[in-house]
Amino acid sequence: MLIGCDPKRDSTINIVGKQLKPLLELIVEKESVEFEEVVHKGYNGVLCVEVGGPEPGIGCAGRGLLLAFKTLKDLGVFDLDLDLIIYDVPGDVVCGGFAVPMRRGYAREVYIVTSGEYLSLFAANNICKAIRRVGAKLGGIICNSRGVKGEIEIVKRFAEMIGSRLIGVIPRSKEINLSELNSKTVLEFMPESDVANIFRRLAEEIWKNEKLVTPRVLTFDELRSINVTKCR
Numbered sequence: 001m002l003i004g005c006d007p008k009r010d011s012t013i014n015i016v017g018k019q020l021k022p023l024l025e026l027i028v029e030k031e032s033v034e035f036e037e038v039v040h041k042g043y044n045g046v047l048c049v050e051v052g053g054p055e056p057g058i059g060c061a062g063r064g065l066l067l068a069f070k071t072l073k074d075l076g077v078f079d080l081d082l083d084l085i086i087y088d089v090p091g092d093v094v095c096g097g098f099a100v101p102m103r104r105g106y107a108r109e110v111y112i113v114t115s116g117e118y119l120s121l122f123a124a125n126n127i128c129k130a131i132r133r134v135g136a137k138l139g140g141i142i143c144n145s146r147g148v149k150g151e152i153e154i155v156k157r158f159a160e161m162i163g164s165r166l167i168g169v170i171p172r173s174k175e176i177n178l179s180e181l182n183s184k185t186v187l188e189f190m191p192e193s194d195v196a197n198i199f200r201r202l203a204e205e206i207w208k209n210e211k212l213v214t215p216r217v218l219t220f221d222e223l224r225s226i227n228v229t230k231c232r
Contacts, residue, residue, distance in 0.1 A: 001039075001077075001085045002046060005065060007053025011088040014185045015042035022052025023068050035075045043188045049077065069106065078106070084207075091123040102136040109139040109212060111167065114158075116143070116151035118227050121158055125223055128162055128215040137212035140167030142202065147172055157226050162215040168202035171195065 004011025009022050020040055026033045040048045051068045072078065078085075087107050091114075102110065110131055114124040124141070131138055141164055143155040156166040170176075175196075179189040186196050 001082050003049045003051060003085060003087050005051045005087055005089045009050050009052045012048035012050050013183055014180060015046050016040050016048050017183045020050040022050050023071060024052040024064050027067060027071060033071065038075060039077060043185060091127060102134045107136065110136050111139050111142055111206065113142045113144050114155060115146040116148035116154035117146055121223060125218050129217045131215055132217060138164050138215045139206065139209050139212055140165050142167060143169045145170060145172050154226055161218055161222060163213050164215055167205050
């Protein structure tokens with residue numbers, strides 16, 4: 001199951017082929033929601049839930065996500081016989097509401113997706129702080145390539161400095177763009193491509209991973225030194 005916890009409500013589009021109505025909107029519109037309104041089956045039998053986010057300017061992510069997860073629990077979502085539940089959470093964890101899956105013990109492992117850009121690494125470092133604060137464990141860092149000079153080395157160095165490891169690299173790829181334009185995953189749209197095999201290997205790495213750590217949080221100077229050293 002994939003549970004999207006992002007206000008952009010785009011976590012599940014490529015699996016179900018359309019944009020789902022977010023659970024938080026359904027809760028506002030109706031006195032009660034049904035299981036079939038919330039849980040949708042997508043490609044290869046993957047179940048999908050799109051939680052959404054608070055109304056800009058007036059909503060609170062903390063209260064909204066707590067209500068959403070209570071609703072999912074009441075609907076029996078967490079009692080399903082599932083192999084794995086993935087929570088897609090935005091990297092900006094300044095609002096503690098987006099850390100609800102970690103805080104409430106729903107997510108046992110955290111994987112941070114980042115590029116080699118400074119602002120992306122800054123957000124990744126903040127996530128490490130949230131992981132430590134709630135007592136979760138970090139499984140590894142995934143480099144989502146943006147074409148930064150020495151990017152893989154930058155992200156690998158970051159992973160090492162926080163006491164973790166680089167567990168996978170997603171290249172900049174036209175296959176990914178084409179798949180997204182067709183509202184499909186790469187594995188469905190271009191299953192024989194090299195990129196599809198990269199995702200398969202990453203999935204296998206995560207599935208068998210037992211190297212879970214409590215990450216270090218880097219200082220500003222340490223964080224800046226990674227990019228400065230590589231860009232000279």
